[in-house]
Amino acid sequence: PATRTLRYSDAMPVHVVDHPIAQDALAALRRSTTDAREFRRNAARLTTTLAVEATRTLRTRNAEVETPLGQASARLVHGEIVIVPILRAGLSMLDPLLSLLPSARVGYIGLQRDERTAVASSYYRKLPKQVADARVLLVDPMLATGGSAINALDLLKGVGATETALLCMVATAEGLSAVEAKHPRTAIYTAAVDPILNGQKFIVPGLGDFGDRLYGTD
Numbered sequence: 001p002a003t004r005t006l007r008y009s010d011a012m013p014v015h016v017v018d019h020p021i022a023q024d025a026l027a028a029l030r031r032s033t034t035d036a037r038e039f040r041r042n043a044a045r046l047t048t049t050l051a052v053e054a055t056r057t058l059r060t061r062n063a064e065v066e067t068p069l070g071q072a073s074a075r076l077v078h079g080e081i082v083i084v085p086i087l088r089a090g091l092s093m094l095d096p097l098l099s100l101l102p103s104a105r106v107g108y109i110g111l112q113r114d115e116r117t118a119v120a121s122s123y124y125r126k127l128p129k130q131v132a133d134a135r136v137l138l139v140d141p142m143l144a145t146g147g148s149a150i151n152a153l154d155l156l157k158g159v160g161a162t163e164t165a166l167l168c169m170v171a172t173a174e175g176l177s178a179v180e181a182k183h184p185r186t187a188i189y190t191a192a193v194d195p196i197l198n199g200q201k202f203i204v205p206g207l208g209d210f211g212d213r214l215y216g217t218d
């Protein structure tokens with residue numbers, strides 16, 4: 001199967017996307033010799049495979065379309081979709097998602113982990129006005145302590161979001177449990193669950209600092 005489901009609690013299960021393309025892209029992202037160009041390309045490949053799984057349950061409506069040879073029954077994606085990347089690293093996931101969901105609205109949440117404490121604080125927020133009836137896809141490639149995701153989900157809940165899914169590339173069991181404890185109704189999709197966080201709260205083996213590798217900063 002392309003997806004394994006894990007349970008850390010009675011909350012929504014965590015979906016680990018085992019699809020061969022997802023795992024191939026993840027390997028490239030993890031490899032320390034991958035340069036920024038290849039890193040960006042594989043971030044997009046991985047996002048697409050995660051998105052296919054995470055959008056399986058989108059609402060659709062029945063329709064009829066005219067083909068050159070007659071009428072066909074069709075199903076169209078239906079309902080509001082809002083994509084929310086957490087800056088900066090989540091930006092790598094935005095364009096591939098918009099390619100699949102071209103009518104989605106986009107909100108931004110800027111969060112930065114303190115280098116010493118690893119606690120995330122918010123520096124920017126711009127969200128669409130109506131999110132209560134929308135399917136909200138929160139995207140951030142790294143789920144380490146879970147602090148950033150919890151901060152963003154608190155914010156989304158605060159503006160009325162009810163149906164949220166979190167798409168990430170590498171998570172930890174610790175981070176997943178923390179998110180589930182605070183937001184048990186959020187569906188989580190990831191390509192990997194890594195074993196540990198080091199002293200600086202970096203995921204091991206992980207892939208390093210995603211934002212720095214994406215943008216060539218350090």
Ligand code: PRP
Nearest residue numbers: 088089112113143144145146147148211
């Ligand atoms: C990274 C990453 C997540 C967060 C995960 O962002 O993109 O947002 O850390 O860690 P957590 O689960 O322990 O909160 P960072 O703060 O380094 O900012 P950046 O994306 O701008 O590099």
Ligand code: URA
Nearest residue numbers: 144202203208209210
């Ligand atoms: N953020 C990253 O980019 N990498 C980690 O391992 C943890 C947080």
